[in-house]
Amino acid sequence: MAKVLVVTSGKGGVGKTTTTAALGAALAQGGQSVCVVDFDVGLRNLDLVMGAERRVVYDLINVVNGDAKLPQALIKDKRLDTLHLLPASQTRDKDALTDVGVARVMEELRERFDWVVCDSPAGIERGAQLAMHHADVAVVVTNPEVSSVRDSDRIIGLLDSKTAKAEKGEEMEKHLILTRYDPMRADRGDMLKTEDVLDILSIPLLAIIPESQEVLRASNLGCPVTLNNPLCAPARAYADAARRLKGEAVPMSMPTERKSFLDKLFMRRAA
């Protein structure tokens, strides 16, 4: 009963790779076996965010072409036994991926893992479409910002028309993760509110990830934020998202950094 999940957005730089690593690690922390797959051929970065960049030998294209078997290309995470990475190729381009080859690899991944989390490249072209094609569930990553919301709308359209599920006439399960959210600015009215984004995109909310220095810190260190500092606000938000994906009912709250009483007092006054 493997589930294939695609993390997609249309727009670049909104946090797809961060989200893939964080969700993948959070699902694996719950004891399920997880493989995160980098579909960004030519511009791989998931290996760097996962801290496995020095150990890449084979990649998705090698497996698709049959140059390497899947187990040879999988990189086991050094911190979590249940977490694996299938990196993208850095030297080829996306045209090296054949539809049939990708379908075969995805089938093999399904047999091996509980969760396959695919990190989509930016854009709406072939690479992004290949990444979403075999998905059962889609996570759309959006920033509370006009161009990101517009691009997400395009991607939602593709999820409903270009995927294997859509072609079979089935409904693609879609979820929204709102990243880089700053509640203070939203309260002041200087940022799109969660309700606005949900209203426009009309897909259910999976998590709100607050803007946080912990995200950059984790990527600096090459560690998914949910592993690097599980107690920080973005990590808790991703962990909740992972539980919701597994079907648990977790109440939605705006995760905030845990502050001391004095900090809270000061913040109240300042705001």
Place this chain on the structure above:
Amino acid sequence: MSILGIFQKRNSGAVARDRLQLILAHERAESGRPDLVMQLRDEILAVIANHVSVEADKVKVTLERGEGVSTLGLDIELPLGVSAKLDAKLAAKLAEVAANGAGRKPAAKKAA
């Protein structure tokens, strides 16, 4: 968070710089011959296959990119029944390949 945690946090930018410098140095060096690892694996396997039958998927290839060097690891499962004689022949052949490789190193590029 421990004292170590605080220490780490302060230096995450420096860790990022070091990681990038290392991986970019490797990528720039590899850009001329992206398939070197695969080529090395295939040729080493071909030598071994002259003596014993090795299944391609019983070979584990690891690569660790380090400071100034990469370490290539080949973990090859040799089936039972490989006689001591063959092992010796194999060792000799591998030594010969290694010697040739070392000898040709200055000419580099096409050696592998």
